[in-house]
Amino acid sequence: MVSNPTTFSDIQNHWARPFIEPLLRRGVVAGQSGVFRPDNSITRAEYAAIITKAFTKIPKRRQYIPFVDVPANNWAFSAIQTAFETGFLNGFPDNRFLRPDNRISRLEVLLSLVAGLDIASKIRSDLLNSLPQIYEDSVQIPGYARNQVAIATSAEIVSSQLGCVYPSGKLR
Numbered sequence: 001m002v003s004n005p006t007t008f009s010d011i012q013n014h015w016a017r018p019f020i021e022p023l024l025r026r027g028v029v030a031g032q033s034g035v036f037r038p039d040n041s042i043t044r045a046e047y048a049a050i051i052t053k054a055f056t057k058i059p060k061r062r063q064y065i066p067f068v069d070v071p072a073n074n075w076a077f078s079a080i081q082t083a084f085e086t087g088f089l090n091g092f093p094d095n096r097f098l099r100p101d102n103r104i105s106r107l108e109v110l111l112s113l114v115a116g117l118d119i120a121s122k123i124r125s126d127l128l129n130s131l132p133q134i135y136e137d138s139v140q141i142p143g144y145a146r147n148q149v150a151i152a153t154s155a156e157i158v159s160s161q162l163g164c165v166y167p168s169g170k171l172r
Contacts (some may be wrong), residue, residue, distance in 0.1 A: 008036040009083040028053045045076035045100035047109065048083040058116060063120065067097035076100055088116030106146055113157055114148045125150035 006033050007081040008024075011017045016038050022034075023029045028050060031037070042050070049125055051158050064081045071077070080097060083089040089112055131138040141149050152158045 007056060007129075008034065010035050011038050014038050024053070026053075031061070034167070041103045043101050044098065044104045044108075045080060045150075047073070047104045048076055048079040048089055048100075051112065052079045052082045052086075055086070055088070055116065058086040061087045063089065063169075065095060065111045067091050068095050068097050070097045070100055074100060083116075086116055087118070090113045090115075109140070110152050110158055111148050114155075119155050120148070120151050123151050125154040127153050144161070150164050 008020075011020050014020070020029070020036065020038060045144060064085050067080070070080050074080070074147075074161075079091065084091065088130060089097075106123070125147065127134065128147060131141065131146065131150060134153060135141070135149075149158065
């Protein structure tokens with residue numbers, strides 16, 4: 001059951017309300033017991049569930065390889081499988097998903113969106129050298145992720161509205 005977005009008192013004056021409400025209406029996300037908790041982090045498994053609900057028309061790009069740390073009876077097994085097959089999430093060389101109950105970082109989400117939506121093949125970023133002027137925490141962006149952050153910025157997936165990639169200013 002999807003709750004009426006206006007019933008969540010904790011999003012009424014929240015900066016993300018215009019983004020949360022459409023996702024609530026589409027059933028991509030949900031609250032519990034009258035609250036949404038917009039500032040809480042989510043797990044990798046919860047992210048897989050959200051991403052597979054949000055992007056239902058993304059074709060499968062690869063065959064699922066079972067992860068040793070995601071048993072078939074895991075509540076998010078199907079979502080993790082789909083998120084892997086569509087390219088949104090990857091495992092690690094040892095066939096691990098890396099603990100589905102671990103919190104997902106903002107950087108992981110950003111990289112996931114660039115990969116899953118195949119944005120890198122559609123947008124060539126000219127912002128790579130401008131990241132220090134755009135984001136005050138640009139020195140914290142790992143080298144392997146700099147190009148994807150520049151691409152996501154060009155695609156307007158991430159904004160420098162807060163002056164940093166991570167509102168807390170920290171990679172988590």
